[in-house]
Amino acid sequence: MYRLLIECDVPCRIIPGTGNTANHAWNIAEANGKYYFLDSTWDSQAKAKNFLFFMRGTEDMDSLATGNSHTYGIWSAKSSPLYDDYLSEEFAEKYPMSEYACDINSPPPEITLGDVDGDGYIDSSDASAILLAYSRISTGRISGMNELQKKAADADGNGMVNSSDSSIILEYYSYVSTGKNLSLYDFVNTK
Numbered sequence: 281m282y283r284l285l286i287e288c289d290v291p292c293r294i295i296p297g298t299g300n301t302a303n304h305a306w307n308i309a310e311a312n313g314k315y316y317f318l319d320s321t322w323d324s325q326a327k328a329k330n331f332l333f334f335m336r337g338t339e340d341m342d343s344l345a346t347g348n349s350h351t352y353g354i355w356s357a358k359s360s361p362l363y364d365d366y367l368s369e370e371f372a373e374k375y376p377m378s379e380y381a382c383d384i385n386s387p388p389p390e391i392t393l394g395d396v397d398g399d400g401y402i403d404s405s406d407a408s409a410i411l412l413a414y415s416r417i418s419t420g421r422i423s424g425m426n427e428l429q430k431k432a433a434d435a436d437g438n439g440m441v442n443s444s445d446s447s448i449i450l451e452y453y454s455y456v457s458t459g460k461n462l463s464l465y466d467f468v469n470t471k
Contacts, residue, residue: 281307281320289422291315293375295366297353306333306350310426314378317341319350335382391432394449394464396425398432402464403453409433410446417441435468 285292285307292309299306299322306319319333322345326332332344342348352366394402396409410433413423423441425433433441435448452467462470 281318285309286422291426298351300349308375311382313426313428315375316378316382337378337380339379340381391428393432394435396429396433402449404450407446407449410441411443414442435464
């Protein structure tokens with residue numbers, strides 16, 4: 281599951297722990313700016329028509345399958361340091377977990393074109409985030425952006441996140457810093 285998600289450029293992580301008291305691992309994956317649990321191992325063994333452990337939240341991971349429990353935990357002292365950070369504040373900030381299962385019927389969160397970091401401003405920090413993502417993509421890594429951030433970053437609307445988007449955002453930031461009021465979308469389309 282992890283490899284498939286990575287190949288599809290879906291931000292994800294492997295989470296170690298126990299499943300019903302035995303060593304086990306599952307994944308988290310991002311959708312609409314939040315992360316959800318996926319346990320493809322247990323779902324592949326379930327006889328249910330619907331997935332029981334797919335895109336579940338922190339409060340309802342095991343709610344559809346009574347008698348099953350996932351518990352965070354390091355397998356042993358020899359565990360990889362790659363997986364030791366999942367209980368840290370930095371992990372929680374980087375991978376904001378949803379409390380409840382993904383609702384495919386709920387509308388996606390709103391985005392503002394150019395506001396990559398979601399702080400309500402379109403400025404040089406957004407341009408920097410785009411350049412960082414572009415450098416990652418250019419070296420064969422995943423962008424590090426979730427889908428909403430990618431949509432916000434695509435300033436020129438060409439379906440790619442690259443240095444052109446960063447330049448447009450810096451140009452726009454300079455323009456509105458002079459007191460002019462125009463949306464980034466209108467700014468791009470009046471050029």
